[in-house]
Amino acid sequence: MSDQLQSTLKRLFDRHRIVFWYDAARELKNDFDALSMDGxxxxxxxxxxxxxKHRILRQEPKQRFLxxxxxPKPRNEDNWLLDVLLAEGELRTDQAAIWLSELGLGPEFGDxxxxxxxxxxxxxxxxxxxxxxxxxxxxxxxxxxxLAVCAGAEPRIDSLLEHLFQELADDRDEKQRLIQRCGLEGFLWKQLERYFGYRSDNPGLRDFVVELFKSAYxxxxSGEMTLTEGALVMLKRWKDSRRFAEGFETLSAECAGVLGIEQDLLKRxxxxxxxxxxFELIDRxxxxxxxxxxxxxAWAPGEIIAWVQQRxxxxxxREDFASLYExxxxxxAFVRALDESELGMESLADGYRHYHQTWYKLDAYYRxxxxxxxxxxxxxLMGPLADQIENLYVNNYLLPxxxxxxxxxxxxxxxxxxxAIAQQRFFDHWVQRYLDQDFRICVIIxxxxxxxxxxxxxxxxxxxxRYDCRxxxxxSQLPSYTQLGMASLLPHQALEIEPKKGASVLVDGQSATGTANRDKILKKSLDGQAEATTFDVVMGLNKDDLxxxxxxxRVLYIYHNQVDRVGDKRDSEGQ
Structure with a gap:
C-alpha cells in the first residue's frame, strides 16, 4: 500500500465512518488485501x-468500514448502496482524486x-x-x-486585477495566457460581471480597463456610470497603490487617447x-x-489657493505638477498680498515697521x-503668469x-x-545678555x-x-555686503573696511575674513572661552568629540557652509 493511499484513507476516515473504494482498473486488490488500519x-x-448495508448501519453503527x-462504480440507478455513498466518503484513485488527496480537498471538488x-x-x-x-x-x-496563483496575487479580485493590469501595462501576457490554459478565463469574466457589472460579447482585459476609466470619468x-460603484472603489485603490502606480499611469495615458479625453476636457x-x-490631462x-x-x-486669489490645496x-x-501647483x-498669495498692501511710508521708521510686519510677505511669495x-x-505652462508676476513685483512693489x-x-x-537694532550691535544686544546670566549660547549664522x-x-x-521661536x-550695515555683515556680528569696538584688499574688513585691527580669523576674534574677546567653526565640521563630529x-x-559661532562658499569669496556674492 503506497504512503499516498494510506495518507488519503486516513484523512477520509477523519471525516467519515464509512469509505467506499471502487477499483475501476482492477489494479489495487493486492493493496487492499495488504492494508491494515487500526479501528x-x-x-x-x-x-x-x-x-x-444491514451490518454497517444496523448491527455495527459505530464501527468504521472500508x-x-x-x-468500476455502478451507475447510480444500479447502486443499492448509493444513499450510504452519498452520505459518506469515497476513495478515488484516478489523477483527479490524487490531486484532491494531496490538497486535502473533498470529492465534491472532483469535477x-x-x-x-x-x-x-x-x-x-x-x-x-x-x-x-x-x-x-x-x-x-x-x-x-x-486565479490568484496564476497571477501571483492575493486571493482577492482587486489584487488579482492589479497584477494583471501591471502585466498589461508592461506589454506582456504570460499570466493571461496561463489563465486561459488553465480554463479559468470564463470564470474571470463572470467575476468581473459579478463585482463590477462588466459585460461584453468579446470580453478582454484591455477592454475592461478602458471601460473602467470611461465609467469613472x-x-x-456627468454622474453616469456603466459599471458598479465597486468598480470605482477598485480603480481608486489601484490608483493609490504605490506598487502598481506606474502601471496605472501607463494604462491611464493609453485610455485617455482611446476615450478622447483631451478633446472632451476642452469643453469642461x-x-x-x-x-x-x-488622467494626467486633467491636472494639465x-x-x-x-x-x-x-x-x-478671473477669480479671487483666496478661491484659487483653496483649489490648489484641494488638488x-x-x-x-508630485514632482513637476507639485511645483506648478505650488x-x-x-x-x-502674492496678488492677494499686493492688493491688500498700502505701500506708502511717512518715515524710515514707518517703512521699517511696515516691512517686518507685512511687506516681507510679498518678497516671500515672490521667492x-x-x-x-x-x-x-x-x-x-506658466508663461503668461510668470511675466505678470515679474511685472507686478518689479513695477507695483519694488520700484514704488x-x-x-x-x-x-x-x-x-x-x-x-x-x-531698530543695528546689525553691528548684534553681539551686545543678543549674545552678551545671555553671557551676563551665565548661559552658554550658540549662534548659527x-x-x-x-x-x-x-x-x-x-x-x-x-x-x-516642540520648540519656542521668535x-x-x-x-543692516551700509554698504550691505557679506564681509561687512559677517564682521558686524562679532564682538568689536571698531570696524574698518580695507578697499585695497577686496573690501575685506578689520575687527579691532584683526582680519575677519575666514572662519579661522573669526575664531581668533571671538577667543580674544572672551578670554578663549569661545569657538568659531563651520556647519560641515560640526556635522562631521560625533557627540563625544563635539x-x-x-x-x-561659552559662545559657539557656527557658520553654515553656504556662507563660507559665498561670504569668503567676493566673486560669488551674488549666488
Missing amino acids: VEKLEIVNNEFGL LYQHG LVSEHAEFFGAEKRKQALAKMLKGDDVASALRLKM AHGT DFRQLLELDY KIIHDLVHAVAER RQSHWY ALEAAA RFIHHLRSASQAS VNDRWQAYVDRAERWAVPD SDALRYEIGADLQRRILGED IEPML RERLKGA
Whole structure:
C-alpha cells in the first residue's frame, strides 16, 4: 500500500465512518488485501449489498468500514448502496482524486479539478494553492485562489486585477495566457460581471480597463456610470497603490487617447474636475485654467489657493505638477498680498515697521513663486503668469517702495532708524545678555537668511510643536555686503573696511575674513572661552568629540557652509 493511499484513507476516515473504494482498473486488490488500519474493518462488495448495508448501519453503527469493490462504480440507478455513498466518503484513485488527496480537498471538488487539470499539473501551482486553502472554501473561492496563483496575487479580485493590469501595462501576457490554459478565463469574466457589472460579447482585459476609466470619468463629470460603484472603489485603490502606480499611469495615458479625453476636457469648466485625478490631462487642464485665472484676475486669489490645496490630494500632485501647483499658490498669495498692501511710508521708521510686519510677505511669495517655477520642467505652462508676476513685483512693489525708501534715506543725516537694532550691535544686544546670566549660547549664522526667509523658518520651527521661536528684525550695515555683515556680528569696538584688499574688513585691527580669523576674534574677546567653526565640521563630529571640542566654550559661532562658499569669496556674492 503506497504512503499516498494510506495518507488519503486516513484523512477520509477523519471525516467519515464509512469509505467506499471502487477499483475501476482492477489494479489495487493486492493493496487492499495488504492494508491494515487500526479501528477500520475491511469488507468487499461482491453482490452482497443488502447484507453489507444491514451490518454497517444496523448491527455495527459505530464501527468504521472500508468497502472495496474490485471493479468500476455502478451507475447510480444500479447502486443499492448509493444513499450510504452519498452520505459518506469515497476513495478515488484516478489523477483527479490524487490531486484532491494531496490538497486535502473533498470529492465534491472532483469535477472542478478535472476541469482545470492544466492548473493542477504543476507542482508549484499546487503548493501555492495549498497555502491559500481554507476548510470552508466553496468552488468559486477555490477558483478565485487558482486565479490568484496564476497571477501571483492575493486571493482577492482587486489584487488579482492589479497584477494583471501591471502585466498589461508592461506589454506582456504570460499570466493571461496561463489563465486561459488553465480554463479559468470564463470564470474571470463572470467575476468581473459579478463585482463590477462588466459585460461584453468579446470580453478582454484591455477592454475592461478602458471601460473602467470611461465609467469613472463619466461618473465624475456627468454622474453616469456603466459599471458598479465597486468598480470605482477598485480603480481608486489601484490608483493609490504605490506598487502598481506606474502601471496605472501607463494604462491611464493609453485610455485617455482611446476615450478622447483631451478633446472632451476642452469643453469642461475646470471646477467640474477638481475631484478627479484619473488622467494626467486633467491636472494639465486645471493648471492651464488656473494660470489664466490668476493672470486675468478671473477669480479671487483666496478661491484659487483653496483649489490648489484641494488638488494636493491628486494622484499626479508630485514632482513637476507639485511645483506648478505650488507656484500657482504662491502667485495667488502674492496678488492677494499686493492688493491688500498700502505701500506708502511717512518715515524710515514707518517703512521699517511696515516691512517686518507685512511687506516681507510679498518678497516671500515672490521667492516661492520663482523657486517652484524654476523647479518645474514644464514651466512653459506658466508663461503668461510668470511675466505678470515679474511685472507686478518689479513695477507695483519694488520700484514704488524703493523710491519712497530712498527718498527718506537721502534726507537722513545718519544711517539709523528709531527703535531698530543695528546689525553691528548684534553681539551686545543678543549674545552678551545671555553671557551676563551665565548661559552658554550658540549662534548659527547664514547671511542668506533675509528677514522673510527667517520668518519662513520660524513658521516651520513652530510647526514642529516642540520648540519656542521668535523673530526680530535688525537694520543692516551700509554698504550691505557679506564681509561687512559677517564682521558686524562679532564682538568689536571698531570696524574698518580695507578697499585695497577686496573690501575685506578689520575687527579691532584683526582680519575677519575666514572662519579661522573669526575664531581668533571671538577667543580674544572672551578670554578663549569661545569657538568659531563651520556647519560641515560640526556635522562631521560625533557627540563625544563635539562635547570635547567645545569644552569650556561659552559662545559657539557656527557658520553654515553656504556662507563660507559665498561670504569668503567676493566673486560669488551674488549666488
